[in-house]
Amino acid sequence: MKIKTNKIDSANAKIEAEIPKSMIDENVEKIAKKLTKTASVQGFRKGKVPVNVIKKQYGERLVQDAESEALREVLNRGLDELKIAMSALIGEPNITQFNKDADKIEVSVTIATRPEIDLENYKEMVPEFQKPVISDEDVASRLEKLADAQGKFVDLKEQRAAQNGDSAIIDFEGSIDGELFEGGAAKEFALVLGSGQFIPGFEEQVVGMTIDEEKVVNVKFPESYGSEKLAGKDAAFKVTLHGIQEKVKVEIDDAFAAKMLAGQDDKSLENLKSQVKKQLEYEALAKLYNDELKPTLLETFVAKMQFDLPEFVVEQEIDVALNRKASTMSEEEIQELRQSADKLQELRETFRDDAQRSVRATFIIDALATAEKVRVDENEVMQTIYYEAMQMGQDPRLAYDKYKNAGYLPAIQMSMVEDKVLTQILNSKIEA
Template structure:
């Protein structure tokens, strides 16, 4: 059997071989003998099926399995010769050639991608300068004032007037489509914040200007993407009656507010609350500063300074991902042009290649940084982040997690978390924290 295994570079290798017809036939014989011991074939006792019968009945499947075994043997021998361990592989090896010849032999070419050796060098010397972020007194006071406003109770306005933006209108309403009341379209003594956008577009605008005990027909159109298909895109008339107008009471900023906002601290004072708010605002400012400014600058510096080979298969995968995203933004005519002219697709792939290489390079650098710094993110941490974000947006956490699992997003989320964690650690050390 002709065989050759060579490294293209430290991240890529090619294994070529010519598998002889004799090798395939021997594999067929071996698989057929094994199958004869376990197959149930009518007219024969189990384990006593003649090999010839197995070959006759399952010939094409036996040949397919025999060729697969030969292919695995070529890969195994190639990896052994190249001294590449399974844990060093990136993704599945790609079969770039599988040509069956007239004499029964098969010419095979397998491309293998490996994890590159990333020499980080003095990576800490490349860190950008880090400024300390501090919340100022004005920001702290504004945040506390907003908290006080949100927690202030509602109270009936002191004098009767018309509804205006920002009011809380206490209303009765019932909705009709084509003169028929629909399910879920009725409520009494409902408190609606005008300007909140919580009702169908146009509803709140038409409540503005209503007076106490006034009754009015509010006509709106349900959005085309409305969750109830029976109502989506349809015009509805709501019979609305205004009972009263409420507004937020004047916010009280004192120790009682602090105790309300910090239920676990019985001795909390307004100064305690200010300290907590200062910590929160400082952490938020630092997070934005790190994420939007320092982290991209540091990664760009590492990508430009460090040189190592990239697995071609991973770069191709990244290009394909970017290409698919680009195609989603194209018109039907543009997509048709690509389908009719393959050279245009290749031209776009060439345009995307440089950014794809940078992205893949950054991923391997982050992985090397995490190992150097002993930073890890376990699966439970990933789940917790997904659950928290789902709850923040009012989604079912379990459903969101399942959707991400099925779409294969979890590894990317985990890598993003590792990236944030390791670079935050390095920047904090640079700052002296």
């Protein structure tokens, strides 16, 4: 058997071979002899089946198995010549050529290996930065919001017009072009004015109404509204105001702190302020990380860490982008691509740069996770999905099974690894 190898670059290689028919015949003979010891053939005792009977019974299957064994030999010998370990391969070897004639089989196999990434100077690419500064005014503002959330609505002691912050008890009935629409009416609905709970313009027109007053509120549903029947439509709401409640202000004092810090030993207002400040620092730092530092840092790594990419992984990423694009195209556009290989290839190439960046980023994160000893196991992924599902009022088990059945768990895990490793790297550079 003739073998020729070509290491295209550090991540891609090609093995070409010419397999003589004699090698296939030898493999057929060897496999057939093994089967004589295990095959069950009617009229023969097990282990006593003649080779010629085995060949007749199994026929083409023996040839296919013999060719598969020859291909494995091609791969093994090719890897030996390339000095590449089988464990270093990414994905399955791709047979790009298999020409079979009476005397031989000409075969070409492309392989991909994990890229070699130089991480020697990656920490030098991370900028130093300072923690966000939280002022006393920031803490006071958050305490005001916490206190406001604890406030209770009570009936007005003195009658006045409704104003922002009040809870207006209203009946409303909505119509479009004089026709009532489903879900557009309610009785004695408690609407907190200024909360933005209703569509833009509605609450503003209730402000100033007095008890027992009736009014027609004219609004327009946003173009992005969830219901297609209502999106962008002008609507008229007949509104009756039955009552007004105002929120009783909660004083920010030790009693308030004791309620907020229930279960803790130190229930003082000073401790509450300290904890609020820490929470605000955490939120500000998380926003800085997620909105600015992490995306910029990853782009820096992608730009500065140059290495060869496994070509088939890039092609797979292009396929994903192409399928995503196809889902937004009309049937005529898709048919045009089916009829023109050139146009299809041209469209594929528009995704190549982004695909290469995405693949490069994935391998960089994988390498950094190893260097930083960052892991995310399946249990951690499950806990994250469960928590988010509960936050949204969904069944956690059903949410997890949905992601699992759709094959999304590896992507979620990789996203968590990226978040964790970039956070850890940034934390090492933070300035107090």
